[in-house]
Amino acid sequence: MSGAEIEILLLSAKVALAAMAFSIVPAFAVAWLLARGRFAGRALLQAVVSLPLVLPPVVTGYGLLILFGSQGPLGRFLESLFGISFAFRWTGAALAAGVMAFPLLVRPIRLSLEAIDRGLEEAASTLGAWSPVVFLTVTLPLALPGVLAGVVLGFAKALGEFGATITFVSNIPGETQTLSLAIYALMQSPEGDAAALRLIALSIVLALGAVLASEWAARRLQRRV
Amino acid sequence: MAPLEIDIRGRAGSFEIAVRFAAGPGVTALFGRSGAGKSTILKMIAGTAHLDKGRIAAGTRVFFDSEAGINLPPRARGIGFVFQEGRLFPHLSVRRNLTYARWAGRRAGSRRLDEVVELLGLDAHLDRYPRTLSGGERQRVAIGRALLADPQILLMDEPLSSLDRERRAEILPYLEAVANETRIPVLYVSHDTDEVARLADRVVAIENGRVRAIGSAAEILGHPSNADEEGFTILEGRVIAVDANYGTAAVQIGDGSIELSAVNLVPGNSVRLRIDAADVAIATLPQEGLSIRNQLRCEVIAVERKGNSTEVALTFGDERLLARITAKSADELQLATGMNVVALIKAVSVERARLLS
Numbered sequence: 080m081s082g083a084e085i086e087i088l089l090l091s092a093k094v095a096l097a098a099m100a101f102s103i104v105p106a107f108a109v110a111w112l113l114a115r116g117r118f119a120g121r122a123l124l125q126a127v128v129s130l131p132l133v134l135p136p137v138v139t140g141y142g143l144l145i146l147f148g149s150q151g152p153l154g155r156f157l158e159s160l161f162g163i164s165f166a167f168r169w170t171g172a173a174l175a176a177g178v179m180a181f182p183l184l185v186r187p188i189r190l191s192l193e194a195i196d197r198g199l200e201e202a203a204s205t206l207g208a209w210s211p212v213v214f215l216t217v218t219l220p221l222a223l224p225g226v227l228a229g230v231v232l233g234f235a236k237a238l239g240e241f242g243a244t245i246t247f248v249s250n251i252p253g254e255t256q257t258l259s260l261a262i263y264a265l266m267q268s269p270e271g272d273a274a275a276l277r278l279i280a281l282s283i284v285l286a287l288g289a290v291l292a293s294e295w296a297a298r299r300l301q302r303r304v
Numbered sequence: 305m306a307p308l309e310i311d312i313r314g315r316a317g318s319f320e321i322a323v324r325f326a327a328g329p330g331v332t333a334l335f336g337r338s339g340a341g342k343s344t345i346l347k348m349i350a351g352t353a354h355l356d357k358g359r360i361a362a363g364t365r366v367f368f369d370s371e372a373g374i375n376l377p378p379r380a381r382g383i384g385f386v387f388q389e390g391r392l393f394p395h396l397s398v399r400r401n402l403t404y405a406r407w408a409g410r411r412a413g414s415r416r417l418d419e420v421v422e423l424l425g426l427d428a429h430l431d432r433y434p435r436t437l438s439g440g441e442r443q444r445v446a447i448g449r450a451l452l453a454d455p456q457i458l459l460m461d462e463p464l465s466s467l468d469r470e471r472r473a474e475i476l477p478y479l480e481a482v483a484n485e486t487r488i489p490v491l492y493v494s495h496d497t498d499e500v501a502r503l504a505d506r507v508v509a510i511e512n513g514r515v516r517a518i519g520s521a522a523e524i525l526g527h528p529s530n531a532d533e534e535g536f537t538i539l540e541g542r543v544i545a546v547d548a549n550y551g552t553a554a555v556q557i558g559d560g561s562i563e564l565s566a567v568n569l570v571p572g573n574s575v576r577l578r579i580d581a582a583d584v585a586i587a588t589l590p591q592e593g594l595s596i597r598n599q600l601r602c603e604v605i606a607v608e609r610k611g612n613s614t615e616v617a618l619t620f621g622d623e624r625l626l627a628r629i630t631a632k633s634a635d636e637l638q639l640a641t642g643m644n645v646v647a648l649i650k651a652v653s654v655e656r657a658r659l660l661s
Binding site: 199201202203204205206207208212213216217221 | 350352377378379381383384385387389391393394395404405408409410411449450453
């Protein structure tokens, strides 16, 4: 692998990992609300969460640009408060990847939370555990296979995100040019075919590895339960 | 330990629950048909089911008082709850399940893990996971887990009903051991007369969410409306003599005595006997030359025909006895209330319901 290819790979991994690291907690919270919450706007929340899955990615990317761009309300707010800027930065690519992967993260977590026998939590409370402890010792461990499945799916999605990313933060080598964007750029140039194929092979290996690793981890978790 | 006093009103599905009773140390059975509201009452005591009005307290420890606005969460009620389906934590080993109340519930225990493990015969299973245990083993772990929560009150919701007959027989001795050993109030929900006869010191009969009767196992289970197809009588008495050669024992019951074939009985101990109505024959005069060892002089207090058989309620002294004979025999003997008869019971058909130490 050439230096440029390693750089693309590392950048993609950084973007996808950051996307997962920042969306896992909100995704769990939303999954919890959808699985356990009894409130009026539940159906609406479900629809909004699924939106990135059904909207054209370009629309999502444009929405992010309007909200989080250097002139956008949220973008300016975050810039002034924390000094975080998203416009044409890798952080923007991570944000786009995180938003696009969000519904894929929420769904398996929601399903695994719904599958938990509430009677087990009740049993824990009769044994003296207060709710945060019940959550940490019963709910969370039992939801773990779902969390794992969600993270793997989300990570794969984040690694390959294209439409929203290129719309929001463009295609800047070394900054926002992740794996898919690099393949796309190479295919635009007449002598990029061979290099593009190498990146395509690399992404297949990565995807396969991620799926196999998650299968193995899921089986290890499942063995006990 | 102060008795648990319960006075509650609430809804359970389609009907109203309104019960009032007390449970002192020892086993109090909540006994009644499925759907009578027994389990809901237990959940209300545990704090996992809503209740509208009332008061639940053990001495100065108040769990619930609608007037004072007290409603302790389940974790603060100092209870141990054994669920019908066990509800073991599937991701934790038997050891971690047993000690859950210690490491997650912060309950300091007076009981040691190894004592409970020995009491319930769980030493070989500590490192296994619930999925790999048999139904009976699972229920034993569930009982141990509740005991190790250092409960001031133990609540058991039909802990044997998910098991087949053989598994039940396997667990009952463990439950008896727990019942004999523990000094706290144990509330035991069941619709099974055998279980209640063996375990309960007191029985609260529940019907449609209300208390129908409170009394000893003998009083409640001997009540004719509880006698199912196979009616029976529970008698309490004291062992007065043991014949080791023949494996028989005599038990004093009221003024009379009953001989039964039984081993392991100790003179002076209290026992409960169960006599199936169909094992009691009736003669109008004392008989001679019979293999039947028990002949009790009784008075007929009720005769009720049920299809082709007749149920005869008898008394001897202050005790009651139920006999079931064919309608034909009853007619030929011309049995009627007030008649003096002799009840014949084979020693081998008297079962020991439970040994009270």
